[in-house]
Amino acid sequence: MDITINGQLHQLDIEPDTPLLWVLRDELGLTGTKYGCGLAQCGACTVLVDGQPTRSCVTPVDAVAGSQIMTIEAVTQDPVGQKVVEAWVSQQVAQCGYCQSGQVMAATGLLKQTPKPSDEDIAAAMVNLCRCGTYNAIAAAVRHAAQA
Amino acid sequence: MNEMSPLPTVPPEAVPLNLSRRSFLGASLGALVLGVALPAGGRAFAQEAAPAIVPGTRVNAYIQIQPDSTVLFRSAFIEGGQGIFTAMAQIVGEELDVDPTQFVVEGAPPGPDYTLIGGYRFTGGSMSVRMSYDAMRKLGAAARRMLLQAAATQLGVPIAELSTQPGRVIHAASNRSIPYGDLATAAAALPVPTDVPLRARADFRWIGKPVARIDIRDKSTGKATYAIDLKVDGMLYGAVQHGVRLGMEPGTLANEDQVKAMPGVHSVHRLPGAVAVLANSWWRARRAVEALQITWVEAAPGSTVRVMPADYSSEKHLADLKARTGDGLAFETHGEVGPALAGAARIVEASFDAPHLAHAQLEPPSAIARFNADGTLEVWAPNQAPEMFQADAAKVAGIAPEKVIIHSPILGGFFGRHFLYQTANPYQQAIMLAKATGRPVKLLWTREEEFLRDALRPMSLARFRAGLDANGLPVALSAVAVGEGATGRWFGRTADKVDSSAVEGIAGKVYAIPNRRVGHVHVDDPTIIGFWRSVGHSMNDFFYETFFDEMADAGKQDPYELRRRLLADNPRHRNLIEAVAALSGGWKRGPFTAEDGTRRARGVAMASPFGSEVATIAEVSLKGGEVVVHHVWVAVDPGSIVNPAIIEAQVNSAVALGLSSALLEEVVYEGGVPRARNYDGYPILPPERMPKVHVRIVESGAPMGGIGEPGLPGVPPAVVNAASVLTGQRIRSLPLSRSRLTDMAG
Numbered sequence A: 001m002d003i004t005i006n007g008q009l010h011q012l013d014i015e016p017d018t019p020l021l022w023v024l025r026d027e028l029g030l031t032g033t034k035y036g037c038g039l040a041q042c043g044a045c046t047v048l049v050d051g052q053p054t055r056s057c058v059t060p061v062d063a064v065a066g067s068q069i070m071t072i073e074a075v076t077q078d079p080v081g082q083k084v085v086e087a088w089v090s091q092q093v094a095q096c097g098y099c100q101s102g103q104v105m106a107a108t109g110l111l112k113q114t115p116k117p118s119d120e121d122i123a124a125a126m127v128n129l130c131r132c133g134t135y136n137a138i139a140a141a142v143r144h145a146a147q148a
Numbered sequence B: 001m002n003e004m005s006p007l008p009t010v011p012p013e014a015v016p017l018n019l020s021r022r023s024f025l026g027a028s029l030g031a032l033v034l035g036v037a038l039p040a041g042g043r044a045f046a047q048e049a050a051p052a053i054v055p056g057t058r059v060n061a062y063i064q065i066q067p068d069s070t071v072l073f074r075s076a077f078i079e080g081g082q083g084i085f086t087a088m089a090q091i092v093g094e095e096l097d098v099d100p101t102q103f104v105v106e107g108a109p110p111g112p113d114y115t116l117i118g119g120y121r122f123t124g125g126s127m128s129v130r131m132s133y134d135a136m137r138k139l140g141a142a143a144r145r146m147l148l149q150a151a152a153t154q155l156g157v158p159i160a161e162l163s164t165q166p167g168r169v170i171h172a173a174s175n176r177s178i179p180y181g182d183l184a185t186a187a188a189a190l191p192v193p194t195d196v197p198l199r200a201r202a203d204f205r206w207i208g209k210p211v212a213r214i215d216i217r218d219k220s221t222g223k224a225t226y227a228i229d230l231k232v233d234g235m236l237y238g239a240v241q242h243g244v245r246l247g248m249e250p251g252t253l254a255n256e257d258q259v260k261a262m263p264g265v266h267s268v269h270r271l272p273g274a275v276a277v278l279a280n281s282w283w284r285a286r287r288a289v290e291a292l293q294i295t296w297v298e299a300a301p302g303s304t305v306r307v308m309p310a311d312y313s314s315e316k317h318l319a320d321l322k323a324r325t326g327d328g329l330a331f332e333t334h335g336e337v338g339p340a341l342a343g344a345a346r347i348v349e350a351s352f353d354a355p356h357l358a359h360a361q362l363e364p365p366s367a368i369a370r371f372n373a374d375g376t377l378e379v380w381a382p383n384q385a386p387e388m389f390q391a392d393a394a395k396v397a398g399i400a401p402e403k404v405i406i407h408s409p410i411l412g413g414f415f416g417r418h419f420l421y422q423t424a425n426p427y428q429q430a431i432m433l434a435k436a437t438g439r440p441v442k443l444l445w446t447r448e449e450e451f452l453r454d455a456l457r458p459m460s461l462a463r464f465r466a467g468l469d470a471n472g473l474p475v476a477l478s479a480v481a482v483g484e485g486a487t488g489r490w491f492g493r494t495a496d497k498v499d500s501s502a503v504e505g506i507a508g509k510v511y512a513i514p515n516r517r518v519g520h521v522h523v524d525d526p527t528i529i530g531f532w533r534s535v536g537h538s539m540n541d542f543f544y545e546t547f548f549d550e551m552a553d554a555g556k557q558d559p560y561e562l563r564r565r566l567l568a569d570n571p572r573h574r575n576l577i578e579a580v581a582a583l584s585g586g587w588k589r590g591p592f593t594a595e596d597g598t599r600r601a602r603g604v605a606m607a608s609p610f611g612s613e614v615a616t617i618a619e620v621s622l623k624g625g626e627v628v629v630h631h632v633w634v635a636v637d638p639g640s641i642v643n644p645a646i647i648e649a650q651v652n653s654a655v656a657l658g659l660s661s662a663l664l665e666e667v668v669y670e671g672g673v674p675r676a677r678n679y680d681g682y683p684i685l686p687p688e689r690m691p692k693v694h695v696r697i698v699e700s701g702a703p704m705g706g707i708g709e710p711g712l713p714g715v716p717p718a719v720v721n722a723a724s725v726l727t728g729q730r731i732r733s734l735p736l737s738r739s740r741l742t743d744m745a746g
């Protein structure tokens, strides 16, 4: 099976229903994408599939063969992603940081589709969980990135 | 790179050196003798180590200056979001004269150099900064002096002519400067000076300032590495299925052969209370272990684990707590409660309860174990107490503790999750599996196994009885907490002594009520209990501070004014409650109508957790039977501070967790099994329920208190006190999601 991650084609010999998350983490060593729940509950595993924020823990790898997948490892190579990361740094968002790869990817996905989101757009898109409660900083950073 | 404005030069040294003691680590660890007694309470590793090592004094155990003048710093405390690595860089950097941005900080290995908490070491109790602040400043100052000494020798000038700028030694007279990196080797071989003067507070550049966190960029780009991300050569991946009730043991495995034939599967193993599958990827291991058809056998008599009864339920346990009447063992007494209650004009009584809670930190627990050819065992595991894990890992492996190397990666949230709780940590299983296979093993618990085996915040109940005088003022208060504390569970309990972790937050209150008694009735908690952010305070301040409002209402007193009145002789706390009122624009209880037309009310609460003082106000409305929290204002007085930005972040975080517990969280057992095994059944605070948080830091100058936990305990009572104004009915049980709340105004 062929999949394209961060612009690079990978050939995999793997059960087709393996979640994309575990292909990324264990097969390809891309551990920036996190496992939190495995059940589409938390969003720690968020990646972009053709620009769309997607929970990789419940996405079978064969469903995304032929798609463009972007993970946190390549986020700064994307101009929008780079802006998001700078906003995350300037707003000092992260605490434990574990959810933040998913948060940054969700924000990047949002701003790619909606460069000037309203507060409602932000609330609708930024639904990933953060046990450290960085939600206010996350919303501030998304607004900041949208203005950058 | 450092984008801060140029920093002033540190003035030349004027004080003579005191090189009375020798120290050099790294080069020859343990070669020095320090003739200083260990602090009382120091034991275990400290006593075994010869020569005696005074924790926090050996520069080379902590500080390694790299050729490029950056500093590799080994922190005694583990980073898990609380910002301790940044705080260490600030404190040490201030005295060492290195910009915090030039630090790389990692968790230190086990060892006597790091047992900074009275001879022990753990990351918890909001103790890290306050217990190490002085020692870390001295350490940084000593290291700077060693660099100056090395420079004096190299330049052939008296040390008094030298000064430093961040990262370099300056000889102004000859216009020469040497980067720290060029002096590091020579400096590391020098004796560690003592009695080096510290910087004056007025000259602080980083301590007390909102210095940026040093780990932010890595944590924003996926580069930060947690235990779950680690890999060692040749490792097998492991997944487990636990018996649903503790004590159950695996019996027959009906389809073991089929499972062994599944893709990538290496082997199937029976473990105490669990079955594991090892495979060449974690997903394959998980799929295989979940395919196993296991017959579980009930615990044999004499089982060494805490057996979970098949008829246990949360409902039953709560009923047990309610049935345990009596005043219990006294923990705190002032005056004479009995006579004062007897003589009171009016008696107010109520009882409250709070459920078991899960940590639900976002990183599920994992561990890697590897036996090395030289007889050592290496363990990588999320942990808040490396020495305790080392001792336990040694027992599991059957080797000496000094043969166990513990690596302590940064934590994807902890909140008390990663202490040593027998049956709640995966590293023992990883060690057994590595031993059985002769291969390194990385074991990761699924979220479901984590919810099954987490160590819970205990369930507790408290009964209050207050006596009011004819003016409605409290003259007597009797409080009895019923349940079990986590400290007693894990560090030993004696029948004649109250475990303070069970009553903290009911005891230690600051209000001037002349007659009061706090008692405790111990009831064994059948679950595995543990420390949960702010421990006993997480529920006890809710019990006390909501009862306070009931008392105020019964006596026709405004709850804020009554608190102020009972703090009349207590300037620190009175100042604090006034500070939070001012921060919120002046106290108003409501109900009032907000600009958006919602009917709102405010509640206030105070708490004295972990050496800090906190006053909290919450503003709420009701919507669809649920509480909406709009604002939380927090005034916190930790005495003195290191980083106001991190404090504000920690208060935000503590508000979120406290609110999550008040609104949503409860671990519910039925038939000895927790009902929820993932976030779908155990909801935690989602972004849309996060209030605006406003923080005021008050530096009273009192001894430094903690920061990680203190923001939490005031939140549930402030929210519930506010909600009770709207409902017109007191709420005495958490979480609020259990009941549908309606506004009494309709």
Ligand code: FES
Pocket (backbone or CB within 6 Å): A034, A035, A036, A037, A038, A039, A040, A041, A042, A043, A044, A045, A046, A055, A056, A057, A058
């Ligand atoms: S791990 Fe995918 S949503 Fe939680």
Ligand code: FES
Pocket (backbone or CB within 6 Å): A094, A095, A096, A097, A098, A099, A100, A129, A130, A131, A132, A133, A134, B081, B362, B412, B413
């Ligand atoms: S920063 Fe810790 S879970 Fe979000």
